[in-house]
Amino acid sequence: MKRLLAVIVIAAALWSGYWYIAQRGARAGIESWFDARRAEGWQAEYKELATQGFPNRIDTTLTDPVLADPESGLAWTAPMFKLFALSYQPNHIIAVWPETQVLSTPTARYEISSADMRASLVMQPAPQLPLERANLISDALAIEGPGGTTTMEGLQIAILRQEGGESYHLGLNADGYAPPLPRGLTLRTGGTLPQKLSSLRADLELGFDKPIDLTALSEARPQPRRIKVTLAEAKWGQLELALAGTLDIDDLGRPKGQITIKARNWRDMLELARQMDLLPAEWLNPVEQALGLAAQLNGNTRTLDLPLTFNRTTISLGPIPIGPAPIIRLR
Template structure:
């Protein structure tokens, strides 16, 4: 009995020592990461850093974190941010966001309100912490921006390495009850008004990057897409439907080459909506509308179109009609 008691006491002491070492290692690692970002010219601050969770967890809380990358102009701040992990499985973490956070780009600032936004991340058990799989879920979301408020009833996103790959990721995104700001002065050819919410907004694709998503993605440069296999991207809003599928290869300059198939129902109203909502620049919409009008006249179907969208040598064309310069696909 005494031997058993001694074993229990020694095991408890060893485990307590392990937890203290893991806790101090986590705290030192986060402090070093923030210090390295500041040395690179970032704003990388927090009011307080605490680690709790003894005996089986390493739960880290940042009070009032703020990050800003001067190179990209992106910035984020929140009242708190939490990272939870089991002390014996530190490469599997749960990230928890607060109900309110702020995100800024060089063009606009956004206030994001959400209910229970959290993500599960499983990373490689080595110093690079390369992403293996991740799932993000959130309840009701409201995004306040310069053009109004966009709301969602829920959001689900999943990212995972393809079988046997180290930098090829399968990505699935689905939003429930997506409701963007209603454009003013919009007249629909289909008659009536658009419903308040989208009936569907989802995407299923695979992307091969030029490097894995690991710690260097934040510390050095972002991985860049090299192959995009779009199984389906779909949006349905009342009588308006738009779907895309296909494959693109992306060169080192971010220029896509390949073909997407575009299916559009009531495409004239889709163009009018994109124009009224300023979702795309007029320099894109004008040639697209002209090309679709000619195609509809040739096909005899004025409402529904099924066309190839081709990308080649930095340009794009819809069916036989050139549209001009293709977008550059680079992650900043």
């Protein structure tokens, strides 16, 4: 009995020492990451850093964190941010966001509120912790920006790294998605839009020039090299839009490939895009003319089923050029 008690005491002491070392390592890692960002010119601050969770977890809480990258112009602030990990599995992290947070871009400021936003991240046990898989969920999400407030009853995003490369499978589903509607919105086909979309989902495969890991924030962003859209779908009342296709992107961010567009009541979609400032004004007339001609050729003036072709520098809808191609790069 004495020997058993001695073994238990020694094991407990060893585990306590291990937890203390792991906790100190986690804390030092976060502190050094913030120090490195400040050395690069970021605003990277927090009011307090606390770790607890003995004996099986390492729970870290950052109070009043602020991150601002001067190069991209992105900034994020929140009253707190929490990270949870099992002490014996530190490469699996649960991240928890507060009920309110603020995201700023070079052009806008967004106040985000949610009932429960959290993510599970599993990284490979390598120095730069390349992402293996992640899931993000949120309930009762509201995003208030310059154009109004967008709400969702629920948001689910999942990403999984594909074997043998820098490709990731991405799935997204937004339940009860309700964007802000312009006042006095009128549809060309008559009627009104319901407040919420009945479906908003996407199934993609994204290829990058390097894995998504810690250097994505501290150094160069992974740049997209291939976007394969298995299906992206939105249904909003009488409006239905579906996309599928593949784009290859060169080192300059210029896309080449084809995305097939299926759109029902496309004129109402254009009118909605015009009133919500979703399309550059100079695009509206040429796009509508091209779509009208294409719809006539298909024999159905309300429904489109056409390839959108990207040729590095230009975009064509069917055989009709409609404008310059965008540059696809992550800042």
